[in-house]
Each structure stands twice: as structure tokens, then as C-alpha cells.
Amino acid sequence: MDWKPDRMLSKPIYKQISSYFEEMISKGVYPANEMLPSERTLATQLQVNRSTIKSAYEELEALGIVERVKGSGTKVSSNIWGISHKRIPNWGRYVEDGSFLPNIPMVQKIRTITQEPNIVNLASGELSPHLMPTEAIREIISTQPFSENLGYDHPQGNEELREALASFVHKYRCIKTDSESILITSGAQQAIHLIVECLLKPGDAIAIENPSYSYSLPLFKTAGIRTYLLSVDEQGANPEELISLHKKHRIRMVFLNPSYQNPTGTSLSTVRRERFLALSSELGIPIIEDDPYGITSYSGKMNPALKSLDKDGNVLYISSLSKVVSSGLRIGWVIGPQAVIQRLADAKQQIDFGHSIFPQWVAKTFLNSTYIEEHIKSLRVELSQRRDELDVSLRNFLADKISYHLPEGGIHLWCKLNQRMNENKLIEESIKNGVAFVPGKILGNMEESYVRFTYGREDLGRISEGIYRFSETIKRLEYEYKQTNRK
Ligand SMILES: Cc1ncc(COP(=O)(O)O)c(C=O)c1O
Incomplete structure (x- = not known):
């Protein structure tokens, strides 16, 4: 408890304490039937005599706001609504009952x-602020005229940004695509969320790397998806394990973060990439390639993106500017078959009416500038x-x-x-x-x-x-x- 009574006020300390608890109870911080701190604990916390707390609780009892329970202490009355004439929701229960799981x-x-x-x-x-191109972006903002439409943008995201991204992924990841096949998302995180919500249903089984990117795990759990693990060694995830997992659990999707994986830092070997693609075609299981780190290769040499090797259209490719430009711009994207992109864009439009134009404009202008290389x-x-x-x-x-x-x-x-x-x-x-x-x-x-x-x-x-x-x-x-x- 951060609050303390103010000894400089003329209002007696016990009254200040009873008013404080009355306010907290009326705000729902202490819901009906909840125990209040014991007199001894509260006296220590507020650095007052125990008799002061006793008087404060007696005052609240006289108002009918709390009840004194013999042998257990003081609890908020079960029937405070009648007294305060307000219906106070039990926020604690709402906070715990929501279907979207909290972080551990x-x-x-x-x-x-x-x-x-x-x-x-x-x-x-994320990147240190010193690794982000802050100066270049400041320069862009102060010298380039902003002449975009300030209304809602295209549900798939700003068209010029999508065109810039099509060139970007072609140059750095050898992925051939066009603006129609791209959806702009709020980071790669939203791309994963949209895929889970739109393309899977509760009870579906997916294969993921063990260990995996931690913030994807609660999304799977919230959506009721069963996750099965592919072990990861220095060559990345083991594709052979997919066969037995599929036999046992009917895997519906494989999520891979194949390049400089979070958390192991490993890169899936080219042989294993080809094997995953072959298995994907053989078993009819789509692959989600989450690739926010591929471009960071220190030597500039990198294993090809699965999407660049994908002849049959089995791969949905996710990436973002977070690990190469700025995480705060919140620019991510998905590349895939147009039917899938339109389905995800429709969901994104329902969730947030599309990405804000400002970061899209900054990203587009930066990607089209000479600074990026x-x-x-x-x-x-x-x-x-x-x-x-x-x-x-x-x-x-x-x-x-x-x-x-x-x-x-x-x-x-x-x-x-x-x-x-x-x-x-x-x-x-x-x-x-x-x-x-x-x-x-x-x-x-x-x-x-x-x-x-x-x-x-x-x-x-x-x-x-x-x-x-x-x-x-x-x-x-x-x-x-x-x-x-x-x-
Ligand atoms: C593998 C992986 N995927 C997705 C993300 C989400 O990043 P963002 O939403 O910032 O693009 C991260 C972030 O750490 C990540 O490591």
C-alpha cells in the first residue's frame, strides 16, 4: 500500500484511514467479502498505533461497510450495495476470468x-536505441513532405509500403512477391496472433520448436491450440520428428523461426529447410516461417528463407522491422496466398481498422531512401x-x-x-x-x-x-x- 495518513491534516488519523478504505471499497479495490488487512499488519504498514486502526475499522463497521468476524478479522460487507447505493463490480473476478491469458x-x-x-x-x-536509425528518421520527418490520406488506409496496409516491402524482401531474402500478397501488421506478433485466430481452431495441433519464442506460447494457449515440440540442435529444428508427431496428433501447422532463432540463435540448415518443405508438401501441412532476424546475418551470407524455396505455396512468411530498424514503429508483415492475406486483412480491419498511417509512411520513406543499405x-x-x-x-x-x-x-x-x-x-x-x-x-x-x-x-x-x-x-x-x- 503506497498511501499513508497525513499527520499535518486536522482530520484525525483514524478518520483518514476509514475514509481511505471507504474510497477503496467503493472503487472495487476491496470487493465484497474480501478480508481487510489485520489490525496489526495495517498498524505496522501505516506506522500508527493498533488502537487507531481499531477505531478506523469500528467507524467503517458503524457505516455498515465492513463486518467484524470473530477470530478471523475484518471483511468487506457482503451487502455494501444497499449502503452505498452503488453497484460496485468485482473487478478482481473480471480480471481473472477473461479468456485472454495474462503473462506469467x-x-x-x-x-x-x-x-x-x-x-x-x-x-x-530488442535493439539498443543506439542501433536504431534515429537520426535518419528525424531527417526524413523534417525534410520530406507528408502528403498521405489521413483517413483509414487500405485493409492490407499502405500500398506504397507494401511495394517497398516487396522490393526489400526480394533484395535481402530473395523472396519474389507483390503488394497484393502482403498484409501489414502491428509487428510480427500481430501476424502470429492473426494466423492463430483466423486459420486455426480450438483443439488443433501444431508443431513448434523446443525451445520457442516465448510470446507466441500464450497466444496458442489462449486459442486452445495443442502444441507439440520439435527438438532444436545446432542445425535448427529436426524435420524428421514432424512425421511421428503428425501420425500421432494430426499436425495442422508448423511454426518455425528458422534464422537465428529466438532463443537458441541457431539457423536451420539448408538441407533441413528443404526437408521441411518436402514434408510440408507430402503431408499437406503449411509452414509459418517467422523470420524477423534473417537479415541480421553478420557476414551477410545466410541460409535461404523457406519462402524463397517454396515452389508449392506452402509457406506463410512473417517478418518485421523490429530487429533491423525499430521495434517502436510496429511494422510487421505477412506474405502468402492472396486468399489467406485477404482473410487476415479482414480480421485486422475488424480488430483495429488497419495500421496507423504515420509509422507506415516513416517506414516506406526509410525503406525507399539511401539510408537503409x-x-x-x-x-x-x-x-x-x-x-x-x-x-x-x-x-x-x-x-x-x-x-x-x-x-x-x-x-x-x-x-x-x-x-x-x-x-x-x-x-x-x-x-x-x-x-x-x-x-x-x-x-x-x-x-x-x-x-x-x-x-x-x-x-x-x-x-x-x-x-x-x-x-x-x-x-x-x-x-x-x-x-x-x-x-
Ligand atoms: C521470433 C520472434 N517472432 C516475433 C517477434 C515479435 O516481434 P515484433 O512484433 O516486434 O515484430 C519476436 C520478438 O522478439 C520474435 O523474437
Whole structure:
């Protein structure tokens, strides 16, 4: 509770407390029948005598707002409506009952904690502000005339942006497409959501990588989709496992993040890409290729996009500008057969009436400018330097304690701790030590002792500081385990 009584006011403290609770109860913060804090707890929290709390609760009781239950404490009356003449909804129940699932508490905690500037953020899957082309975009905004229609745009998204994207994916991913086959979405995240909601139904089975991109998992769960796992090694997901999964569960779709995968940083080998495509045709299972990292390849050489090899039209391709330009622009897209694109566009139109014209205009102008090529070149260099700093600091501080595969693109490195550790304890203690990462379990990994370090969000110097803090946490926990085992 942030509120405290104000000792400077002439209103007695017990009255201030009773008024505060009356207000909170009328706002639904404390719903009918909910227990209020005990007199002792509240007295400690508000730093007042217990007798003051007793008087406040007695006042509320006299108003009929609370009831004193012998032996249990003070609870909000079941019948406050009659007294306050207001119907107060039980917001708590609404918050819990909605069909869209909330994030798991650990994700919420990591998301909040990474906002703090003293935390070294090796958790958030985005680029550092220094890696975004802020200057170029400022220049575009201040020098180029904005002459777009300010009404709702085309349900598939701005036509010129779709044309710019068709050239962009052709140049960088060798994908041949046209503006009719593209839908602009609010990031790749919305593209995944639309596909799940429009093309699948509750009870359908899909195959996903293990581990997987964490924010896709609750979307599948909310939609009642059954997920079956394809194991991932240094060559990416194993296509052969799809055969037995399909036999047992009738897989309806395969979701792959084949290039510099989140979280493992691996890239699906070309042989496996071809095998997935062959199986997709043989079994009639569409593939969703989620490719936000493909272009970040540090050397500029990359395995071909599945979509670029797709002769039969089996692949729906998703990507976004989040990991190569800016996550805040919220520009993502889906490329696929026109019937599918129109179905998804119709749903998007019902959900949000299409994407805002401003970020679409910025994105289109940036993609059509001379800045983009230079930007991608320098992004690749900068990301590879960050990857190297992470590699060197892991070897310096944790050499014998971890193993990992070095990514050739993207922003994520997946680490196995050689000793089993409780991931909850590890993240909690690491946060206290000033560093955040993502524990493997959040990413659908069933085994303990994996962590994902993301090196795109922090700048050089901070990454090694983060790994130093992490290594100190590991050493302290190891010491504590040894002490406990000795006893
Ligand atoms: C594999 C993958 N897909 C999709 C997304 C969603 O990104 P956005 O909606 O910002 O494009 C992310 C973000 O981390 C991701 O890693």
C-alpha cells in the first residue's frame, strides 16, 4: 500500500484511514467479502498505533461497510450495495476470468525490472536505441513532405509500403512477391496472433520448436491450440520428428523461426529447410516461417528463407522491422496466398481498422531512401561486436560452468549451465545483483538450467558488466548449495 495518513491534516488519523478504505471499497479495490488487512499488519504498514486502526475499522463497521468476524478479522460487507447505493463490480473476478491469458508472473517481473536504468538488460529482445536509425528518421520527418490520406488506409496496409516491402524482401531474402500478397501488421506478433485466430481452431495441433519464442506460447494457449515440440540442435529444428508427431496428433501447422532463432540463435540448415518443405508438401501441412532476424546475418551470407524455396505455396512468411530498424514503429508483415492475406486483412480491419498511417509512411520513406543499405551494413557489424563481447566475457568469467553455440546473426545466445540450478532462484538473485536475462523455462524449455542472453539491447561495455554480475551470482549460489549439502 503506497498511501499513508497525513499527520499535518486536522482530520484525525483514524478518520483518514476509514475514509481511505471507504474510497477503496467503493472503487472495487476491496470487493465484497474480501478480508481487510489485520489490525496489526495495517498498524505496522501505516506506522500508527493498533488502537487507531481499531477505531478506523469500528467507524467503517458503524457505516455498515465492513463486518467484524470473530477470530478471523475484518471483511468487506457482503451487502455494501444497499449502503452505498452503488453497484460496485468485482473487478478482481473480471480480471481473472477473461479468456485472454495474462503473462506469467516471471515475465511480468522481468519486463518491469528491465525498465530500471541500473539493471544490465540481457533480457529484452530488442535493439539498443543506439542501433536504431534515429537520426535518419528525424531527417526524413523534417525534410520530406507528408502528403498521405489521413483517413483509414487500405485493409492490407499502405500500398506504397507494401511495394517497398516487396522490393526489400526480394533484395535481402530473395523472396519474389507483390503488394497484393502482403498484409501489414502491428509487428510480427500481430501476424502470429492473426494466423492463430483466423486459420486455426480450438483443439488443433501444431508443431513448434523446443525451445520457442516465448510470446507466441500464450497466444496458442489462449486459442486452445495443442502444441507439440520439435527438438532444436545446432542445425535448427529436426524435420524428421514432424512425421511421428503428425501420425500421432494430426499436425495442422508448423511454426518455425528458422534464422537465428529466438532463443537458441541457431539457423536451420539448408538441407533441413528443404526437408521441411518436402514434408510440408507430402503431408499437406503449411509452414509459418517467422523470420524477423534473417537479415541480421553478420557476414551477410545466410541460409535461404523457406519462402524463397517454396515452389508449392506452402509457406506463410512473417517478418518485421523490429530487429533491423525499430521495434517502436510496429511494422510487421505477412506474405502468402492472396486468399489467406485477404482473410487476415479482414480480421485486422475488424480488430483495429488497419495500421496507423504515420509509422507506415516513416517506414516506406526509410525503406525507399539511401539510408537503409548503410544502416543494415553497420547494424551487422555492431551486433557482431556485441556478440563477441558476450562470448569473450562468458569465457573470461564462466568458462568451465557453461556451454553454448555461437550465433552468426540475430541477438540471442542460448546457454546451458553445466550444473543444475533452480532457475527462479537464479533470476531473482541475478536481478538483486543488477542483471536480467531470460530463464529457459519461460521459453518452453522443460529442462532446468538454460538461460537466454540477449545482446542487442545493451551497448558495448555493459554486456561484459552484466556477465560479470551474473557470474558473481552463480558463484554465490554454488557456494550456498555446497554449504547446505555439507550440513
Ligand atoms: C521470433 C520472434 N517472432 C516475433 C517477434 C515479435 O516481434 P515484433 O512484433 O516486434 O515484430 C519476436 C520478438 O522478439 C520474435 O523474437
